[in-house]
Amino acid sequence: MAKPTKVTNSIRALRFASGEMTQAELAERIGVTRQTLIAIEQGRYSPSLEMAFRIARVFKVPLEEVFHYPDPEE
Amino acid sequence: MSFQEKRAWVYAVIGLCVPVVYFAVIFVRAGGGDVTRTAYVVPMLVAIGGAVVLNIAAEVVAGIAAGREAGLKDERDRQIGRLGEYVGFYVMSVLALVPLGLAMGEAAHFWIAHTLYLAFVLAALASAVTKIVAYRRGL
Numbered sequence: 001m002a003k004p005t006k007v008t009n010s011i012r013a014l015r016f017a018s019g020e021m022t023q024a025e026l027a028e029r030i031g032v033t034r035q036t037l038i039a040i041e042q043g044r045y046s047p048s049l050e051m052a053f054r055i056a057r058v059f060k061v062p063l064e065e066v067f068h069y070p071d072p073e074e
Numbered sequence: 075m076s077f078q079e080k081r082a083w084v085y086a087v088i089g090l091c092v093p094v095v096y097f098a099v100i101f102v103r104a105g106g107g108d109v110t111r112t113a114y115v116v117p118m119l120v121a122i123g124g125a126v127v128l129n130i131a132a133e134v135v136a137g138i139a140a141g142r143e144a145g146l147k148d149e150r151d152r153q154i155g156r157l158g159e160y161v162g163f164y165v166m167s168v169l170a171l172v173p174l175g176l177a178m179g180e181a182a183h184f185w186i187a188h189t190l191y192l193a194f195v196l197a198a199l200a201s202a203v204t205k206i207v208a209y210r211r212g213l
Contacts, residue, residue, distance in 0.1 A: 033151070051149060
């Protein structure tokens, strides 16, 4: 069973919105292995801030549209 | 499975199989007699050297099979690698106290050498298993 992180993301949706970009293509553009991208997408790995910015830059959206962190009061 | 995860699996399998074969050889050589009189030095050196050679050979083969992916190592691989080495270091540090105590108590060289070898083996296994769990379950 995967250990979830509190950080969620919309990478999958953003990939499909960006001309059905493949995981391999995105992984290559941000300089990680496809397995690491899969781990990020599935919430098994929280990327570094730098990598998070790189991902957001690929989709040309702000960081908050890619990654979400739940408010403790919610 | 990424190349680095494959490396961790190879390391775990070799780290488990080689000591099992080694201890089986020592058990047979002892033949129910006084185990401390068993000639263990050459088999132990072969086991240590063999594990190193097997790891290198397996890595070369896996690297050829993986092609371009073999050289790839990203921040997640580095974090998992560090975690594995950290766990291995602590296991080694704790288990090394056993041969230290045996040496202070002037125990037979056989027991000192074997508890130290076992400490190396268990530290390597703990490191490899930590990496595999981190790859499978997440950091």
